[in-house]
Amino acid sequence: MTARIVVAGQAEGPVVHATEGLSFWGGVDPATGIVIDAHHPLTGRCLTGTILMMPTSRGSCTGSGVLLELALNGRGPAALVFRGAEDILTLGALIAGRMFGRALPVLRLDAAEFDALSRTAHATIRDTHLQADGLHLPLSPPPMSAMQLTAQDHAMLQGPPAQKLAMEVICTMAAQQGATALIDVTQAHIDGCIYASPANLLFAEAMAEMGARVCVPTTMNAISVDRQNWQAQGVPPQFGGPASRLADAYVQMGARPSFTCAPYQLPTVPAQGEAVAWAESNAVIYANSVLGARTVKHPDFLDLMIALTGRAPLSGVYLSEERVARRILKVDVPPGADDAVWPLIGYVAGLRAPDRIPLLTGITVSPDADALKALCAAFGTTSAAPMLHIEGVTPEADQVDPNADIATITREDLAAAWRQFNAAPSHIDLVALGSPHFSLNECQALAALVAGRKTQVATIITCGHDTIAAAKANGTLAVLEASGAQVVPDLCWCSISEPVFPPHARTLMTNSGKYAHYAPGLSGRAVRFGSLADCVAAAVSGRAPDHLPAWLR
Incomplete structure (x- = not known):
């Protein structure tokens, strides 16, 4: 048997086998390496120094930034081993080694090899082999690129430093994906502007200082602060300053400060069959599934590399047979x-x-x-x-x-x-809406439910600037604010923090399955889940329903 090296490096440590994928964003604390996803089998486990095995990753594209931070602060796994294709954590490991000299090996095994390694307790990875409790696996070198590059691709490989680096990373990722060519994309959406950790800022400012400049229309995901108001909101400068600088770095590189996790709500929505380069997991799935556009779930950092070149690996769901x-x-x-x-x-x-x-x-x-x-x-x-x-x-x-x-x-x-999302007490301190960002139609539906009523607990809706402007123009925003609800731009619930997130809140209620999953790990709060009408009832009464909805009984 020969296992495959995806990212080269040497490592040694205890083997930790995850039976299901893990999103590092919202699933692993970037400061400690502890699994914080309350719904994952490894919750509470520290991954530092381990040989971490997973079938593949899942969830947020921001996981690459979390892994980079873990590698830089010495709290990351010693190595990653996957059974299937994986891009998000692989890209984080690639950037850690290529840009910052922190090698973190990544291997891919076939099913038999993976199962054999999962039954061992300790493993050692060297340049040519993996040794683990009597198991010896020769390691094949990283795949060599057999790319069919255009003259323009070759020119970018010899171009300015940022563009050259971008093309090198794209070609490396293409090789490990088995791609033999690149594809033109018409637009990009940047997910790496969320301040998941200092590593995100370090990467973005390094690229900006290298003279990076996007060459296709590029929008930006929600960021980690209300860019214009974070100081007045009392956000600590040690967080607000770097988070704001991160957004500024991407704007400096030519990205549009759209600051929404729902780019499909913007006027620039792609057409069916159009090849784009979006990061942010919900946006990618919506683009492919609902719009019929084509984009791989690009990891953070690779989203920028593609925006700098207008080129992406021709692999995955860019190909009809993979859809x-x-x-x-x-x-x-x-x-x-x-x-x-x-x-x-x-x-x-x-x-x-x-x-x-x-x-x-x-x-x-x-x-x-x-x-x-x-x-x-x-x-x-x-x-x-x-x-x-x-x-x-x-x-x-x-x-x-x-x-x-x-x-x-x-x-x-x-x-x-439903029961998994509603294990918390029924007393509600916060109603959290807009994960992903609320649309104008959702704002109007909410306004109809709260009209003439007053919320008794903090009720916060996150929206993109375009939606807020439209809601203000047609009077919807005034109705929401009259009820006591707060509409917040730039942020999304997966990036919000205190004090915008009310510090006193112990239990929140949301209508988002995404946030119901991530909130316990990201916020440390208990969660309740329900319909929009249930959320309004909780906002007015301070209590969530104590029983299954009638349609689930």
């Missing part, structure tokens, strides 16, 4: 279901298809854009797949492997997910 559903999920949608059903379906679909694109069937109620947003975002927390199909809804739902296997999502499965 095919290989699992059919038959969904039992309970009669009378409210809007909470969509994130529950997405969350369970990710659990049922953690490593492949599914086709969801049996959904007879047509979901609108906001329902699809909620479904896609929740799916991305539990699956590594970059897209899904919904029969009769999404544009490529006829693309199904004839050998696709079949699984089910029952009412009992949805109820189990």
